[in-house]
Amino acid sequence: MPETSQTVIVPVPDLIKQPVKVSRLAQTFQEIKKNKHYYILMSPYMIIFTLFTIIPVVFSICLSFFYFNMLEFPRFVGWDNYSRLFLNDDVFMIALRNTFMFAVITGPISYLACFLFAWIINELSPKIRAIMTLIFYAPSIAGNVYFIWLIVFSGDRYGYLNGFLIKFGFILEPIQWLTNENYILTIVIIVQLWLSLGTSFLAFIAGLQTIDRTLIEAGAVDGIRNRWQELWFITLPSMRPQLLFGAVLQITASFAVADVSIALAGFPSVNYAAHTIVTHLMDYGTIRFEMGYASAIATVLFLIMVGANKLTQKLLRKVGE
Amino acid sequence: MTLNSWTAVFRIQKKLNRSLTVSFLLFLLLAVFGLFMAIPLVYAVNNAFKPLDELFIFPPRVMVNNPTLDNFFDLFALMGNSWVPLSRYIANTLVITLVGTFGHILLASAAAYPLAKHKFPGSQIIFSTVVLSLMFSGTVTAIPNYMMMSWLGWINTHLSIIVPSLAFPLGLFLMKQFMEQIPDALVEAAKIDGASEYRIYWQIVMPNVKPAWLTLMILQFPMLWGSDGGNFIYSENLKTLHYALGQISAGGIARAGVGAAVALILMVVPITLFIISQSSVIQTMATSGMKE
Structure with missing residues (x-):
């Protein structure tokens, strides 16, 4: 104890x-x-x-x-629920694969985007910095405005993407973006990335502002010549606590994709192309009422999330060493 | 414009370790992605003011030519005819959002003060549990939560939305990290003067963490404001604004204009709050780091 x-x-x-x-x-x-x-x-x-x-x-x-x-x-x-989950449930395997696809793509990209944009924004003058912070952060708090993307990817020629592609002659007929298995996953990933500059982005902006200027000056004396060296040897190590914090939030969010998938691709999506562990959980928990089975799904999700977080924390401690 | 005049606009000076070319390329990157982030929002705002013919123009346009308030009038006309008046949905959302947000700030800060400033049996394990709970999302606990609500008899009440949100772990985490930078001397001095712990919390610690209040607000508010009642609320007169507006947009093409007006109302409030509280939020986030 x-x-x-x-x-x-x-x-x-x-x-x-x-x-x-x-x-x-x-x-x-x-x-x-x-x-x-x-x-x-x-x-x-x-x-x-x-x-x-x-x-x-x-x-x-x-x-x-x-x-x-x-x-x-x-x-x-x-262990029946678990054996059924892993051995007899094809849809869960699709969900598992999709969830990992989302997580492996949106997790690291959104994390790097949060840092990269925070890092560039930090070089701006305070007023422009505040405006840029707002622009990048706004989508994540704008409520369910992501359904705007439904119009962008709408399957008829009034959809923005179709309209644009037809006008410039790339395609002759509109493409059914949201009901074609080949595109759904990519589209959900793009929208998820658009939404993902949230709390960790703010934490990075704040972290960058608190870095000790004298460290950077001392570094210049010691032979740091360009911004990339400064980034690796001074900025990143000084921000390690914020980096750890941001990683936790981005990883957890990237494994929990469901709302965007449901709003864009429907529930269930065509041939389960955008099915995730969370939508699978909702299927069994709120539609089929197999609570034990749904709990097994939830437990697997819990273990994946905590495991991915712990692993990342270990990796991030090596940054700048 | 030449490179030099651009740098004048953004007041970029030749700084330590910075080459102008790379700066220029990075700002270009920022601008491109800034547009990617902003255009859907700009489009959402413009749509709300578009007359019918502009909403369905081909090829589609982002900006509005002849702005009109018709969509908003249509919205109120539509909601005036509905069985539950619009004001009821607004009241429900306001109750949930305000009680949830203020309650959360109060409870999270009360719990954060002992964790930030004192050591006592169990303090470490409590904090590590909170940090651990940041590592998984609410969906993991959705099913037992529903059973808990039904056992408490809170199904179909606003409590089922408000109460769980009061103990949102991120709020406690950020509040605790921010409180740690209050000097110990301040707390000690108050103690020597005979103040009780409750008084120290309320009169010494709380006034010093105002930026953190606003941060918790900006995290909690959009979440509750956007709540549609989930699986917990089924009576029409208890449903939220977000739910009502969702039903309107579900009308599809015929309701495109009204739907756009709805989207604007939903996004304007949280964004305005963030504009007001931005500097406080950044100040709090500076302490958000995780210890190793």
Whole structure:
């Protein structure tokens, strides 16, 4: 239990002086009593957090070993849900492949885009910097404005892309962008990227502004000649905490693609071309009411997300070393 | 324009380690992608003011020629005839957004203060749990959440949207990181003067983290403002503005103009809030880094 191991704050010499042995549990209890105000301050948040985040995760993991349809009493089925998921569910395999495609493309690209644009914007004068920040950040908070892209990729000749391509003679007939398996995934990725300059982008802009100028001047004395060297040897290492933070947000978002896919490609999409783990989860959770099976999907998603995050954190610690 | 006059416009000086050519290329890149980001939004704004004939012009145009407010009048006329009045949807969204946002700021900061400034049994594990919860999205917990709501009897009430949003982990994380930079001396001094922990939180810490309030607001507000009630709300008179507007746009071609007006209303509010709070948000984000 990490809880008890951290709480032994009583220094060793003190223990030697005291002839009376105080058990660890009693010590912890004393500590808790002394700090009771802090627990009271934290309690409203922690109760809600426990009820709607911690318990659901644990519950979801447990439920994934049961058959449960919301009507009958749950029946224990062991690893059945998982074996069915990985061995007997073709659609899940499509969803898994699509999700990884999204994540592998949108995750790193959006992360690099967040950093690259923040880095360029940082060189501008404060007023233009504020305007550019707004332009790049706005799509991510503009609500469901991404349905504008429906008009861009609309399948008739009034769609912007079709209209443009026909006008300039690239194609003769409009292309059904959103119902053609070959294009759907790419289109969802483009729109997802458009939406993805969010909180991490702001964190990078802020991080770049707090870099110590004297470090850069000292670097110039030590032989740093151009912006790329400055970027690698000074900027990136000074921003490592923000880089870690941004990575967590971008990775989590890139594995959770669903809304954009549903809005653009429909649910379910043509031949499951834009089906993701999340839409698969919605299919079983809110339409088929196979809660145990849906929980197994949720657990797999949870493990993938946390695993990808932990792995990236390890890699990012090597930046600039 | 020559390169020199461009640099004058953007007030680019020859700085340390910077070559002008590369700067120019990078700014060009920024401009190109800036257009890619901005055009859909500009188009969304323009569409709301387009008369019918311009909405369906071929080839399509981004900018409006003869701006009109007809789409907005149509929207209100349409909503005036609906079974549930538009004002009801607006009220529902406002209740959810305001209670959710202010409640979140209050609860997250109350929880962040002990974590940022004090060490006590369990503080580390609580914070690592919050950081861990940043690493997965809400969809993972959707199913047990629904059961929890139904067990609490909160299905078809606004509580089902508001309450879970109060404990949004990103808010606690950012608030805690920002509070850490308040000098310990300030908290200690108040303690010596006999202030209780609650008073320190409310009168010393809270006024010092105003930028973080605005940041939590800008993260929470668009999320709740854009909420359509999800799976939790099915009574028409409890549904949100976003849901009502979604139903209108579902009218397709016939409602294209009204749909555009709706999209404009939905996007203007969060963007305006961000314009107002931008500098505070950047200030807070400077402390957002994760320790290794």
